[in-house]
Amino acid sequence: DQQVKQNSxxxxxxxxxxxxxxxxYTNSMFDYFLWYKKYPxxxxxxxxxxxxxxxxxxxxxxxxxxxxxxKHLSLHIVPSQxxxxxVYFCAASxxxxxxxxxxxxGTRLTINP
Amino acid sequence: xxxxxxxPSRVICKSGTSVKIECRSLDFQATTMFWYRQFPKKSLxxxxxxxxxxxxxxxxxxxxxxFLINHASLTLSTLTVTSAHPExxxxxxxxxxxxxxxxxxxxxxxRLTVT
Numbered sequence: 001d002q003q004v005k006q007n008s009x010x011x012x013x014x015x016x017x018x019x020x021x022x023x024x025y026t027n028s029m030f031d032y033f034l035w036y037k038k039y040p041x042x043x044x045x046x047x048x049x050x051x052x053x054x055x056x057x058x059x060x061x062x063x064x065x066x067x068x069x070x071k072h073l074s075l076h077i078v079p080s081q082x083x084x085x086x087v088y089f090c091a092a093s094x095x096x097x098x099x100x101x102x103x104x105x106g107t108r109l110t111i112n113p
Numbered sequence: 114x115x116x117x118x119x120x121p122s123r124v125i126c127k128s129g130t131s132v133k134i135e136c137r138s139l140d141f142q143a144t145t146m147f148w149y150r151q152f153p154k155k156s157l158x159x160x161x162x163x164x165x166x167x168x169x170x171x172x173x174x175x176x177x178x179x180f181l182i183n184h185a186s187l188t189l190s191t192l193t194v195t196s197a198h199p200e201x202x203x204x205x206x207x208x209x210x211x212x213x214x215x216x217x218x219x220x221x222x223x224r225l226t227v228t
Contacts, residue, residue, distance in 0.1 A: 032215040043117070043206045043219030044157070089156065093215045099145050101217060105156045 003027045004092050006104035014112050019077040021107050023090035026071065030102075031095035035064060035075045038087045038106070047088075048075070080111045116140050117209050119220035126197055126227055134192045134223045136207030142187035143209035147217060148180070151204045163190045197227040 005024045013019045021035075031052045036044035050057040050064045050073070057064050063076045077084055087108050091101040116139040126132050136146055144165050149157040161182050163169040169182035179201075181193040190209075194201055204224055208217035 034216060036219075041204070041222065041224065043119075043208070043222045046216050046218060049216060099210065100147065100159055100162055101215075103157045103159075 002105070003030075004090060004102050004104040006088075006090060006107045008107050009105070010108040010110070012110045012112060013080050015082060016079045019075075019080045019084065019109055019111070021075040021077075021088050021090075021109065023073050023075075023104050024071060025073075025092055027092070027094065027102075028071065029095050030092040032093040033064070033066060033073050034091045034093075034101065035062075036089045036091060036103075037084075038089060044089060077109075080109075082111050082113060085109060085111045115209075115211070115216075115218040117143075117207065117218050117220040119207055119223050121223060122221060123224045124226070126225070128198055128227055129196055131193055131195045132197055132225060134194075134205055134207075134225075136190045136192070136209070136220050138188045138209040138218075141209075141211060143190075144187060144212050145210045146184055146190040147208045147210070148182060148190075148192050149206045149208065151206060151222075157206065160192075194225065197225070199227045201225065202227045 034049040035047040038044040048059050048062045050066050066073045087106045089106045090104045118137045120135045146163045148160045160175045161169045161171045163182050163184040165184045171177045184190040206222040208219040210217050
C-alpha cells in the first residue's frame with residue numbers, strides 16, 4: 001500500500017523556468033511533510049518541509065504547497081538551475097508520535113540548458 | 114550542522130561473510146537513527162528504526178537476525194549484515210533525527226557488493 005505517491009517518475013524542465021514536482025498521499029493522519037533531494041550514490045539532502053497546519057512554506061527558490069483537502073503537495077523550484085537536476089523524494093510523517101517517515105517513489109528532475 | 118557520516122562508503126565482501134556499516138551523527142546527538150536500503154531506481158525502503166539503548170524496531174519482512182542493528186551511543190549506530198549473500202548487494206543509507214523535530218538527516222550511503 002503506497003501511502004505516498006509521486007506519479008511522475010521523471011520531469012524535464014528548461015533552465016530558468018519553474019519546476020513543479022507533485023506528491024499525493026492517502027493517509028489523512030500525516031501531519032508533517034518534507035522534500036528531499038538526492039544525487040546518485042549519495043544520501044538524500046533535506047530541502048524544505050511543511051506542517052499540516054500550513055498551506056505554504058517558502059525558502060529561497062523553493063516553495064512547498066500543501067492542499068489538505070486534496071491530499072496533495074507540490075514543490076516549486078524557480079528559477080530552475082542545472083544543479084537542481086537530481087531525484088526528489090517527498091516524505092510524510094504519520095504523526096501520533098511515530099518517528100519514521102514514509103517516502104514516495106521519487107521524481108527524477110532534469111534541467112536542460 | 115546536522116551532519117551524518119557513514120563508513121565505509123563502499124565495501125565488497127565474499128558470500129557468507131559479515132559486514133559492519135557505521136553511522137555517526139557528527140555534530141548532534143541522535144536519539145533515533147534509521148536504516149534504509151535503496152534498490153536501483155527505487156525509493157528508500159525503511160529497514161529499521163534504532164533508538165539509543167534499546168532494541169531496534171524492524172519493518173515487516175526485514176530479518177532481524179540477518180541485519181543486526183546496534184545503537185550503543187547517541188552518536189553511533191551500526192548495521193551488520195550477517196552471512197551476506199549476493200542478493201544483499203544494495204545501497205544502504207542511515208539517517209538520524211534530532212530529539213525534537215521531524216527532519217531526518219541522511220548519511221552519504223554505503224554501497225555493498227557481495228560476490
